[in-house]
Amino acid sequence: MIVGIIGCGSITRFRHAPEYRANPSVKEIVFYDRNPERAEEMKQLFGGRTASSLEALLQDSTVDAISDCSSNEAHYIHTTKALQAGKHVLCEKPIAATVEQAEKMVRTAKETGKLLMVDHNQRFTKAHQKAREILRAKELGEILSFQTTFGHSGPEDWGATKSKETWFFKKDRSHSGAAGDLGIHKLDLLFYLLDDDITNLHSYTATLDKTDENGQPIEVNDNVVCILKTAGGSIGTATFSWTYYGEENNSTTIYCQEGIMKIYQDKHYPLLIAKKNGENIYYALEGIQTNTNQTNSGVIDAFIHCIQEEKKPIVSGEDALKSLRLLEEILQQNEERM
Known part of the structure; x- marks a missing residue:
């Protein structure tokens, strides 16, 4: 299996990339970041290759799955495009910036028949x-x-x-x-x-x-x-x-x-x-995994297993949407007081 990672910040460096490299089913990682130097750095650290653009990554027929490790406002854009391109997606949390965006992401996963999992890693400890x-x-x-x-x-x-x-x-x-x-x-x-x-x-x-x-x-x-x-x-x-x-x-x-x-x-x-x-x-x-004690979260292994066995993910898009609705209510309550 070949996987792509969108966004090459700390979450990729410390969690996604090393866990993909440790999984025996993953043959190669393809890195993309809007800052090419970051993608190149990840390639040097973990092997694999880089993609010249988001479009090049998503159009690569050898890539089976994507980790969306971009910033929150971009999850909706990147994950939706990846699903539409026929890739399974592991999206970082929160699934999206708004409930409306998350609903469209869940709907796209259903329409494309591709797996959408969200990295709420506390379920895996x-x-x-x-x-x-x-x-x-x-x-x-x-x-x-x-x-x-x-x-x-x-x-x-x-x-x-x-x-x-x-x-x-x-x-x-x-x-x-x-x-x-x-x-x-x-x-x-x-x-x-x-x-x-x-x-x-x-x-x-x-x-x-x-x-x-x-x-x-x-x-x-x-x-x-x-x-x-x-x-x-x-x-x-x-x-x-x-x-x-x-x-x-x-x-x-x-x-x-x-x-x-x-x-x-x-x-x-x-x-x-x-x-x-x-x-x-x-x-x-x-x-438990912390910022200063990085251990295998189990998320990547679960994501790969669900793809291979065609199983429902432990944290589905619907699960993530449920939490996001509650998060939005928390934020709205405080906006109303201002």
């Missing part, structure tokens, strides 16, 4: 998968409440430019700030773990500390706090931040009738169950 299994089996009874958090020091420490000029800080490119960068992961995770719809939310977004290259507050949020209620009646909170200037926090707590489930809070035990009767159960699973 062993701790989250085990947690979902326990919750679905009702081993702790019904879910009562929950807390989830995703925060780190911001994209200027992670992005390709390592500067305040990052596209993540620009509204016309990022669109949704920390909410779309980090929050969308946790919204998808809540749907995955709770197996329930979120029917009501109250949210606050703010730009508390981040400044751009001119020293002005960035155009998008750097912090978000949400209160959520599910159709089944459980309530909880979700917080997303680019201003956690110490250790990254990517944790979740689920409070149930018979105990508490703690996910990615203990360094030695990524999943810990504290039961109502005083019993503790420790699961020594792998640690």
Whole structure:
């Protein structure tokens, strides 16, 4: 199988390209970036070849699948064109800048018969998968409440430019700030773990500390706090931040009738169950992937497997659209207050 990658920033360098190279079914990677030097750099690091233009990449009949690792505002354009060109697509999150765009992307995948998967990678960790299994089996009874958090020091420490000029800080490119960068992961995770719809939310977004290259507050949020209620009646909170200037926090707590489930809070035990009767159960699973600890996410392997076996992806376009609708509601609530 030959795959193409659109966009050669940090997400390609640290996740997509090395995971494709490690997959035995992938014979070659073709890189494209509007900055040719970046594509050439990826070729030097991971082998393969470069495409001279987006059109050349998409018209290449040897390319079976595409990773869309472009910036948020371009996902709709690139992924739609790739699907129409007969390629299977793994699109980075969020699936699109708007719900309307995402709906068209999902529709295009159905019309072309090509697989559309979205990189909500939290569904692929062993701790989250085990947690979902326990919750679905009702081993702790019904879910009562929950807390989830995703925060780190911001994209200027992670992005390709390592500067305040990052596209993540620009509204016309990022669109949704920390909410779309980090929050969308946790919204998808809540749907995955709770197996329930979120029917009501109250949210606050703010730009508390981040400044751009001119020293002005960035155009998008750097912090978000949400209160959520599910159709089944459980309530909880979700917080997303680019201003956690110490250790990254990517944790979740689920409070149930018979105990508490703690996910990615203990360094030695990524999943810990504290039961109502005083019993503790420790699961020594792998640690979660972070910006400073890059491990195989499992996303690329799953994408290739779904293509080969003609299976529905673990995170479909419809799944991603569901989370994006919730994200848009979070942003709209705060626009209405302004």
